[in-house]
Amino acid sequence: MPNTLIVGIDISSQSNSIFFIDDAGNHLIKKPFYLPNDQEGANELVNKIIDCLNQFNLSSVKVGMESTSHYAWHLHLYLASSSELLPYKPTFFVLNPSTGKGFKKIYTFLPKTDNIDAIIIAEYVRFSKLNPTPLPDFKYAALQRLTRMRYYLVHNLSREKNRALNLIYLKFSSYSKNCPFSNIFGKASLAIIENFTPDDIASMPLEDLINFISDNGNNRLSDVNKIAEELKTAANRAFRLHSSLTETNDLALSMTLENIRFMQQQLKKLDKEISKLLNAFSQTLNTIPGIGDVLAAGIIAEIGDINRFKNEAALAKYAGLVWTQYQSGNFNAQETSLAKCGNQYLRYYLVEAANCVRVHTVRYKAFYSKKYSEVTKHQHKRALVLTARRLIPLIFTMLSKGQIYQERGDVYNT
Template structure:
C-alpha cells in the first residue's frame, strides 16, 4: 500500500486528505491543530494502514511558520509512524501554488489544498526538506533569533547616528574613534552640552576616555582633541531641542547595549548545542562559530540532501535561465527562492573565506572580471556556490579541512 497524506495547516485546525498510489481519495477530514487533534490524525493513519503492507507513507504540509511546526514534529517523532517508514516533509508554499495551477477547474479551499498537497507527494518530485531532528530545530531557532537581533542593532545604530548628527553634526567626520565604543557611549549618556564639552579641560576629557575605555586608547589626548574640535565646529541647538535629542540618544544607547547583551546570551546557548552537533566546517579558514552555527542550523542533517547541488538549490544559489529557441539571455537574476538564512550565511562565509584561502580569492577575482555588471554580487554568490561543495564534502565525509597541496 502507498499512502499520501496532505495537510493544510492553519492556526486553529488541520485539513487532511488521504490518497492512495492511484490517486484515489481514501478519506478527508478536519482535526484541531493541537495535541489531541494531531493524536487523532496519527490514529487515523494507523487505522487506514492496519493489516496492510505499507510500501510508502508520505505526510506533507506547507511551511507556515509556527503553525506547521508542532504537527510536523509530532508526526516526525511518533514511533508508530516511524515503524511504518513514514516520512514527514515540509514544503515550500510556492511549489504547491505552482503545482496547483495545473488544476485549472479547482477553487481555493482548504480541503482542496490538502488534496493538492497529497497529490504533489504522489507524483514523487519532492524539492523539499524532511523535518529536522530536535537539536537542529533548537539551533535554528537560536541562530535565527540572533540574526534578527543583529539586524535590529544595525537599524538602531543607524538611528543613533542620525540623531547624533543633530546634536553634533561634525562628530563622525572629526572624531578618530568608534562612536559605538564603551567610552564614547558613556560620554553621550552624561548628556553634556556642546558648550560644556568644548570648555572641559583637555586633560580631564582624556582621563575620562581612558578610564571609561579601560586604558584601550593608544592616545587618549589625540581623541579628546578631535572631540573638542568637532563640538566647537558644530551647530548649536536650542536648549529644549538639545535635551530631547539627549533623551533619544540615551534611549538608543540603552537599546543597543540590551541587544548586545541578548546576543551574548544567545551565543552561549548556541555554543552549548553546537558541542553536541557533529560538524567539521569550522576548520575552514574564515568560517568562525557564528557562520558555522548558522549554516549547520539551516542544513540540519547532511543526509537530508542527496548531493551538493540540492544544497545550492535549497539556499537559492543559482540564476534563472531564460531561453527561447536559439536565444539565451546573458543577464538573468539570482533566484529569489530558497532559504534566505542559509543563503545569507553561505554568502557571508564565502566573503570571509576568500580573504583567507588563495584558491577562493583567485576564483572570486576570475568571476569578478567575467561580466561588466553586478560584478561583486555575482562573484561572491558564485564563490558561495563553490563553498557549498566544500561544506558538503566535509560534512558528508566528516573530514577536517586540508589545504590543497598540504
C-alpha cells in the first residue's frame, strides 16, 4: 500500500508547476497545476498537500524541486518550517537540474514543458536513492552571501581587465608584451597608458619621462632609468592607431579603467567585511601558510558543518574535485576530465587556496612540481587542480579536529 506523497515542483521566478504522485507511481492528479512563487502560493500549496494526504490516506511526504538559481530558497524554507506539514515527516530534495535532465532521457519523445518537468522531478525523487537536502544553516549563510559575492566580483574584474587589455593594445600595441612594470594595472603603468600615446613617449625627453614615472611610482620603483628606456623602445615599435579612432578608444579605455578601480575598491571593502564575519567562527584554516581570512572564509562558508561529510572523499565529491573514468574491455583511459558536478564556489576557493599554499609550503610545492612535470599539456591547470584535491584531506582533518597547521618534514610522494 502506498504511504508517501511525492511532490514534484518545477520552479521559476514567477510561478511553480506542481505535480503529485505516490510512492507506487500512481498519478494523484490528472495534470500539473500552477501556483505563484510567493507567500500566497506557498500557503495554497501547503493546503493542497494536506488535502491530498488526507484524501489518499498517506502518512508522509517527499518534496522535490530543482535548484534553479535562488528561486527555490524561500519555498524550501517555508515548506520545511510549516507546522501543518510537520506531522507528515516532510523530506526535501533540491535537485541539480543536470540530474533531472539526465533522468528525463529515459522518457523518449517528451516535449520540453513545465508540465512535463514537474512530473519528471516527482518520478526522479521516487526512483532515486537520494539523501535529503538539509536546510540552509544560517550560521554560515551570511558569510556565504559575501564570499559568493566576492566570487562574482573577482570574475567580473577579470573580464574588465581583459577588455582593458584589448583597448590598450589598440592604443599602444607593444605595451602589454613589453611592459616594463611588474603590474600592468599598477599606478605608474596606468598613468603612462592614460596620459601618453606611443608618439608622445617616443618624442618625450628621457629625463621628463623618468621624472613622470618616479612621481607616479611614489619613488618605489627600483630602476626608473631602465623602465623609461624600455618604454621608449616599445613606443618606437608600436603600431599607430588611426586618428579617427583615437578619441573614442581613449574614452572607452578611460571608462573601463574607472570600472576596474571601482571594483578593486569594492573588493577591498568586501574583504574587510568577510574578515569581520570570519571572527565569529572557531577555525584554524588560516594557520595554513598562504591561506588568509578570505580564502578560509570561502571554504568554510561552502562546507558549513564538516560533520555533514562522512570522510574527505565525500568532501572532494561535494567540491567536484573528482575525475570521470573511461574504461571499456581491457582499455582504461589515462587522460580523463574533471567531473562537471559539485559546488563551483567551493571548488574555486579550494583551487585558489592551492595556488597560494603551493608557494608557501615545501610539501605542496613539491607535489605541484611533480604533477606539473608529468604532462606536456595544461600543466599548470592540471597540477593546480590536483594540488587542490591533495589539500582536501588536510582541510577535512583541521575542520574536524580543530588542529592548527604544522609543516611536515617529509614530502608526500605518489
